Amino acid sequence: MTSHQLLVLAEFSYDVRQPERGYAGQTLYVNVGETRIAAKSVDETMKRTFIGGRGFDLWLLWQGVQDTTRWSDPENEIVISSGPCGGTTQYPGSGKSIAATISPLTDIVIDSNAGGHFGPYLKFAGWDAIEIQGNASGDVIIFVNGPAGKVQLLAAPEDCPPDTHQLGAWVNERFAETEEDRQLMAFLSTGRGAEHTYMGCLNFSLYDRKRKDLRYKQAGRGGIGTVFRHKRVKAVVVRTCSFGGDANQPADLERIIETGAAMHREVARWDAVQNRMRHRGTAYLVQIMDDYDLLPVKNFQYGSHPDTARINGEVWEKTYTQNLPDGCWYGCTVACAHAVDDYRVRTGPYAGSCVIVDGPEYETVAGVGSNCGIFDPTVILEINFYCDTYGIDTISFGTTMAFVMECYEAGMLTAEQTGGLQLNFGNAEGALEVLHQMARGEGFGRLVGKGIQRMKDYFATHFGADRAFLDEIGMEAKGLEYSEYVTKESLAQQGGYGLTNKGPQHDEAWLIFMDQVNNQLPTFADKAEALHYFPMWRTWFGLCGFCKLPWNDVVDPKNAESDDPTKIPHHVENYVRIFSGVTGREVTADDLIRMSERVYNFQRVFNLRLGKGLRAHDAIPYRSAGPVTPAEYQSRQARYDQQIVEWLDLDPTEMSLEQKLTAHRCHRMAQYEQLIDAVYARRGWTSKGVPTPETLRSLGIDYPDVLAVVERHL
Amino acid sequence: MTVQNLLDELGYTYPHLVVSVDGNLVRHDAYSETPVPDGADVRAIHLMAGG
Structure with a gap:
């Protein structure tokens, strides 16, 4: 057993229950401010209504906070849960954890999923979820010691390193005594960047047996890491008991084995000729997105670039270390989680160190690469490493940096205001300097770390920048930065981003091919149906502990013969x-959707409770819908001119460029408003975006406090 | 013209397609040898991945 020799602030003993049918039957509550630890039971109603994962997170968070709670308040919580299927080793992608909190970027609930071993290990140590509340007065570590049946709140010593890659080594030294210990431990952490920005991510560790070293997957979105450090939590360490393939004690292991074996055969047969996830991970998408004019380039102005070949999947296939197991969770044959070994860091506090860089995945390549006009894979690796170890979300960093660069090039921002940095697109050294400043909480980087929404306010108020222009090019909605897809030609995907809860x-919906390329969603009703079904389907993964990728990133071509190939019916089964x-x-496939509807509507009501969640909050920046600048229009003039003829029955040769931009803007934004009406109606919401009492009743979540929230808005 | 020629012409590089010619599904490994008659109804549905 461990001899971590850290000061114990609180201790709680418990009976370790092996999960039964996917549930441990209790959740762990740790108040780091009051140094209090407790257990809460999970009853049948909670399982039936909220399932697990994001559902459990939301239910526990709802009870922990007030209507007025903001991200930094002690009553805000971070809740993490995997779900009943989390920890399954026979089916690919079954080890996800979902974290939720009130976000510093959005002031509403953010949920974000991650791989790594934490969620399943927590369950195998006896807990379906962990709920962290309170703000500690000094740095603390939570240690869940499954084999000992003990949870400890520990004082973190001063020699505790500030950033994840070093903190991980420190945790291993302190808490693991043997190689087996390391394999049975997982932990959460973040870095100094999370302390000084609002876009802090949470790192979920996994111990890589082949490399004999730690790797990390990120719950990146919405500043969960920021809340983590605001609570003064340095790490949450879980040690689980030895486990096997039946650790969930499932009701019918044979059925799971049989289903998993068929899926493994499918992956083995088809991945190599489809997306090559096993070699390229999600980075395979880089070239595909460029080919279809969907890759964000220079703050989403354009969808492709001649230099994309320098950072596409082929490049990453050669750069990643090959022929090592994935490690994200046991038994995942999709194996998309790649890493680059022996990367020598060249800037910042770790210059000269040799490190493992996890990924980069598609979103990182597109976000910190093409979207910032950077097409150098070594720079992308450097930024990826620092974002992860500092604990900064690569997506928010990339989209925010791209916004800054466009502001700089448009004259909204000067070198004097950036502290001397010339932040043109493609300035890799400038982007890295801003990243280091963000981590230190210094200089211009301190402002960038607050995210686009707050930067828009600041630039307009203090720098005299054109607010209307900032609103049109600042790619955020609800305060969260966009992930990395160009949506101008897909109205459905504009809704896929705008009509989200968080x-x-x-991860709610990706409809671009269905809508823009296949033209399968020609009417508003078609789009609304897709914006009901797919968000519900994908929400379900987060209730149960599944990764979305095995659903549709590798598919037996026999799927083409099914009634609805876009849903991949044999995978749904x-x-x-x-x-x-x-x-x-x-259960049936319809039952799965019903489970999600319950949780999804509950989350919408949660947003209302926190003062948002109305139609006004589903607005999108105009760049998400159409071309903002003359240069953008001219870059795809033939397409836009043709649309003026087809959509508006006007003659573009008789119009000035400004008139054409205005015509597009009026038409596209009106279309978005019509889409909102159709989607709200399909979801059972009022035209203001409020779930009706009838909708809540039909879902069985018409609790008095839930109804009281919606009735204020009817 | 074959199915593969047509896909190349359209710039359809995505490997996850459901292709049919006049309602008949064409398997991925038959794109290069399946002809597209004049006036044929060709559909190439891109399955979602990504995201």
Whole structure:
């Protein structure tokens, strides 16, 4: 057993329960401010209504906070849960954890998922979720010691390193005594960047047995890491008991094994000729997005660039270390989690060190690469390493930096205001300097770390920048920065970003091909149906502990013969079988959607409770819908002129460029408003965006305090 | 013209397609040898991945 020799501030003993049918049956509550630890039981109603994962997070958070709670208040919580299927080793992508909190960027609930071993290990140590509340007065570490049946709140010593890659080594030294210990431990951490920005990410560790070293996956979005450090938590360490493939004690292991084996065969047969995830990870998308004019280039102005070949999947396939297992979670044959070994850092406090860089994944390559006009893979690696170890979300960093660069080039920002940095697109050294400043909380980087929404206010108020222009080019909605897809030609995906609960993150819906390329969603009703079904479907992954990628990133071509190939029906059936096999509940595909509807609507009401969640909050920046600048228009003039003829029955040759830009703007924004009406109606919401009492009743979440929130807005 | 020629012409580089010619599905490994008759109804549905 460990001899960490740290000061114990509080201790709690518990009976370790092996999960039954996917549930440990209790959640762990730790108040780091009051140094109090407790257990809460999970009853059948909670399982039936909220399922697990994001559902459990929201339910626990709802009870912990007030209507007036803001991100920095002690009553704000970070809740993390995997879900009943989390920890399954027979089916790919079954080890996800979902974290939720009130976000410093959006002031509403943010949920963000991550791989790594933490969520399943927490469950195997006896807990379906961990709920962290309170703000500590000094740095603390939470240690969940499953084999000992003990939870400790510990004082973090002063020699505790500030950034994740060093902190990980320190945790291993302090808490693990043997190689097996290291394999049975996982922890959460972030870095100094999370202390000084609003876009702090949370790193979820995994111990890589082949490398004999730690790697990390990120719950990146919305500043969960910022809340973590504001609470003065340095790390949450979990040590689990030895476990096998039946650790969830599923109801029907044979059914799970059989379903998993078929899926593994499918992955093995088809990945190599489809997306090559096993070699390129999600970075395979870089070239595809460029080919279809969807890759964000220079703050989403353009969708492709001649230099994309320098940072595409082929390049990353050669750069990643190959032929090592994935490690994200055991048994995942999709194996998209790649890493670059022995990368020598060249800037900042770790210059000269040799490190492992996890990824970079598609979003990082597009965000800190093409979107910032940077097409140098070594720079992308450098930024990726620092974002992760500093604890800064690569997506928010990339989109924010791209916004700054466009402001700089448009004359909204001068070198005097940036502290001497000339932040043109493509200035890699400038971007890195801003990143280091963000981590230190110094200089211009301190302002950048607050995110686009606050920068717009600051630039307009203090620098005299044109507010209307900033609003049009600042790619944020609800305060969260956009993830990395150009949506100008897909109205459905504009809704896929704008009509989300948490802000513009693609994990609710990615409809661009269906809408823009296949033209499968020609009417508002079609788009609204897709913006109901797919967000509900994808929400379900986050309730159960699944990764989305095995659903549709590798598919047996026999799927083409199905009734609805876009939904991948035979994979949907796999999930029905796995869920039933784990929990013992015999369900249908429709039941899975119903589970999500409950949680999704609950989250919408949660936003209302916190003062947002109305139609006005579903607005999007105009660049998400159409071309803002003359240069943008001229770059795709043939397309835009043709649309003026087809959509508006006008003659573009008779119009000035300004008139054409205005015509597009009026038409596209009116279309978005019509889309909102159609989607709200499909979701059972009022035209203000409020779930109706009838909708809540039909879902069985018409609790008095829930109804009281919506009734204020009817 | 074959299915593959047509996909190349359209710039459809995405490997996850459901292609049909006059309602008949064409398997991925048959793109290069499947002809596209004049006036044929060709559909190339891009399956979602990404995101």
